[in-house]
Amino acid sequence: MDVQKDLEKVIELTREQNKWRRVEAINLIASENVMSPLAESLYMSDFMSRYAEGKPYKRFYQGTKYVDEIEVLAMNLMNEITGSKFSDLRPTSGTLANAAVFRILAEPGDKALIAPVQAGAHVSHTKFGTLGALGIEHIEMPYDKENMNVDVDKAVKMIEEVKPKFVVLGGSLYLFPHPTKELAPHVHSVGAKLVYDAAHVYGLMVGKVWSNPLDEGADFLNVSTHKTFPGPQGGAIFSNDENEFKKVSRTIFPWFVSNHHLHRLPSTAITALEMKVHGQEYAAQIVRNSKALAESLASLGFNVIGEHLGYTKSHQVAVDVRKLGGGTFVAKTLESANIIVNKNLLPYDPPEAVNDPSGIRIGVQEMTRYGMKEGEMEEIATLMKQILMEKKDIQEIKRKVIELRSRFLEVKFALNYDLSKYNSKVIPMIM
Template sequence: MELPEELTKVIQLTKEQNTWRRTETINLIASENVMSPLAEAVYMSDFMSRYAEGKPYKRFYQGTKYVDEIESLAIELMNEVTPAKNSDLRPISGTIANAAVFRILANPGDKALIAPVQAGSHVSHTKFGTLGALGIQHIEMPFDKENINVDVDKAIKMIEEVKPKFVVLGGSLYLFPHPTKELAPHVHAVGAKLVYDAAHVYGLIVGKAWSNPLDEGADVMTTSTHKTFPGPQGGSILSNDDELFKEISRTIFPWFVSNHHLHRLPATAVTLIEMKYFGKDYASQITKNAKKLAEALAERGFKVVGEHLGYTKSHQVAVNVRELGGGAKIAKLLEEANIIVNKNLLPCDTPETVSNPSGLRIGVQEMTRYGMREDEMDEIAELMKKVAIDGKDPKEVRKEVIELRKRFLEVKYTFNVDLSSYSSKSIPMII
């Protein structure tokens, strides 16, 4: 039988996506990464078709004996590399992890203090996202414009006055660590809990480039598993507080997750092992690359945020391109050149400019995993200048981007493994 036209279309689009994003583009989206071939091999497994509601060895279905083992192993690995006393991998995203934590820490009508939007709080922390869906009042802590961060002194005063149920640090666009150690004693003094959303920086924490918030006073850490931590899309909850963790963990199923997408588990376990052995080198190179890219962009005339602070200590670089036409325009032009970034609100923006903000958010973690180092950050900055400042035809610059990318097609910071034994004719990966 000849393949149906619509099936041919699906296969073709998948091939085109894989070719474009894996071999022809410079991906600088700060919330993405790439798994190793080994992690992808175990991701494409029978686990993807199965259910395992509940916790390991306490399931509501039969047929889960290997799920129990792989989930327990992944939890042990996550506890080891973080480190943490407890972790739960059942949240299928960082947002779901936040929801499970917030639901336990406060009731509808209660107050939560969050990092100011200008300091990078994620939408799930706000009245427009998960916090609002749970009916919890969202109050922003003051913003320190000079340090591009939470204003510590004013935040302490607000914590003492408001007496919230919990405080949230961490976020989506933030260049510097949030003040966990400085705020934690004051949060606890009013009987509140401190939550750190490490979705973006978990790989930097595991790789010891950033401090572990749990060691600095955070009661709970939530995270994604697919940003600076280069695993499959998913989330987790970590805590050193046994009783609080048990209470939160009991809510994940059935309130927020039924089946937790089991094929994530072996892929996450593989990535945890990779980070155990290679994470320190990887995280260190990410931060070096981010700083170098920021410096190289600034040298070429871009208005890079945070010059007086050294630009960045994370995987992210923020650039103000308002004078060049705005974030929406420049992001689109760069995409035409196969340089993938996202437009983003900057501290100077108002919420009304969300469709065309001043900024670009740039992340170097995926290109770092493909082996790029400081010299390549300089090349990337030059290519971006040609498009955004020099006004060259993006289609012409695209040729240079593809040539650069051809040199970096192999995932690094992983193990060399013969994957032939992992192949499955019944579950092929379309390349």
């Protein structure tokens, strides 16, 4: 066995990944972000090697006294910035947060109403994902093409007729808020619960540029902690309904999670503090940047969807690229020049077009955290035009991308703390 060769390969691949995505690429994946240096430092801790099955102070293992404290502190901080009474950080993803809530609210064979796929419903909301795995029937609410959203009037009638166990709002390709306030009274009138999946927009919500579903009648708020909220990969559940929350919280372990990746907790707490201090400024700049990018792309001849609605109110921009070769071709071409986006179904695409959809989805939250503003969004739009419309040399554009990125390597909207005072023998991974 050539251990040395494989060792060097592992190290080299990791180094190349860090160099490419942290130094040389413009990252525009809508479901990604970057932690602050402080949050990343605390991510690398002894917590990553430990188990803490159960809830704080009610564990099935010993050796968890500091886990209990950091988990309670992180939950309290997250409740504070979310405006919630109860939280659970044990789901290791937004999808598992959905699964835990869905499983309690319905039994196999029961019905759930979800936002239409055209309005951005995540696969976990559907028969192809978590709902299907749980045996819950998914029924899509009607779609309003003009507003690119749930058709409220028709949805109200459907809620009254179907009487589902729960209704799901929130989404994945997600440009405009779903109608929580309008639907919540009707959901509750038939004895159902309203679940809002804010995985993508949680940071915008905390930053006060997106309405808080809990204030508008949602019973559960499920999130990811690594999209517009720039923390470690993970999920969380929030609620103000103590009885329903307790039912869900009792089932996360052992149904869906054993150990819940404890090294997430300090980094999540740090990110909550950063959002408490900088969240409103950060979220506002994200939305300014997404609008600026959409407007710049449109002015250069790209078919940006949602023009009549102002293109976007979130961190995302959606572009129809059928005339430029389709979503797969365009995403791969942009990647060859170090601009990273993803192909994506657009509202008028059939499900079978998933491998080569009409569109691309762009998210500006990571580049915003690196300090890019409206002017840089215009530069990115110009680079995209040079690649896709003017067919300029890819290597030439790649050099321009690397030069632009080289001006934005420091994470903004972050807290700083000098860790050098700590003994490296006690906290070796921090140092």
